[in-house]
């Protein structure tokens with residue numbers, strides 16, 4: 001544990017021991033040693049440049065792809081908020097702050113009749129999380145629409161990196177630990193407003209009928225192995241509806257885990273590991289977590 005961190009000039013907020021569970025979709029997990037909400041890019045740069053390098057830095061977005069472990073997160077946890085959510089529509093592109101929600105970006109694009117970002121409308125994360133995870137759905141992903149992203153490095157340097165330099169692959173990027181995505185520019189050429197609205201409605205309808213979108217969940221638990229669907233392997237291993245404490249494999253979509261009410265992070269992580277064990281035993285396939293598990297065990 002760190003006794004204190006000096007932040008005399010921080011214009012944003014710093015909270016010691018802030019509860020993080022309520023900020024995530026799963027609603028589980030212990031506190032942040034320090035939760036920092038910088039006021040804007042300059043505030044974040046200053047904060048990181050002055051933070052001693054031995055203090056770990058963790059970034060959270062909307063917490064829609066996270067299990068925060070029950071012992072919480074040591075060091076500084078950064079959550080971007082106001083000051084990072086501007087959206088600017090340009091002739092053939094849209095620039096969005098990293099705290100803007102994907103759905104808000106998709107709605108701005110639709111309102112301006114800009115195409116290509118419809119797939120983001122059903123992903124419940126932030127723009128920063130979408131870049132870091134190369135979020136994708138319904139045939140689209142960030143890698144195919146991103147022009148550049150601005151990041152602030154762990155030492156406080158602001159860099160604008162072209163998409164090709166971000167190592168975007170299937171649900172991954174090579175953004176270094178402790179670096180924060182603060183803004184991104186997406187290609188969005190003019191399109192037909194009616195077709196864009198129809199596509200977004202189709203995505204909404206499809207998701208609501210196939211995914212537990214209103215549950216306490218973290219989206220896809222495991223990445224699809226090459227040429228396979230994780231949910232089919234999980235189903236074939238008999239794990240649909242499997243429980244561990246308050247954690248359950250969704251009956252509706254068995255690559256989704258659910259907190260049925262009183263799950264701990266340990267229940268969820270334990271359930272995921274049991275699924276991995278059963279899938280390996282039944283199919284020989286080693287599933288890899290797509291959900292990020294961060295922090296320390298209780």
Ligand SMILES: Cc1cc2nc3c(=O)[nH]c(=O)nc-3n(C[C@H](O)[C@H](O)[C@H](O)COP(=O)(O)OP(=O)(O)OC[C@H]3O[C@@H](n4cnc5c(N)ncnc54)[C@H](O)[C@@H]3O)c2cc1C
Pocket residue numbers: 025058059060061062063064065066080098122123124125126127128129130131132133134135136137175179180181182211212213217218219220292
């Ligand atoms: C119901 C449901 C449906 C989902 N459907 C999809 C889907 O179709 N496609 C898909 O790709 N995902 C899906 N997800 C998963 C999730 O929404 C995405 O991975 C999303 O991009 C995560 O964004 P976030 O802001 O919530 O990030 P978080 O979950 O808070 O964090 C995820 C990772 O991104 C990093 N990160 C977050 N913000 C930043 C930042 N500003 N700078 C640097 N790193 C950052 C975190 O450190 C962490 O490693 C779904 C989740 C749910 C709950």
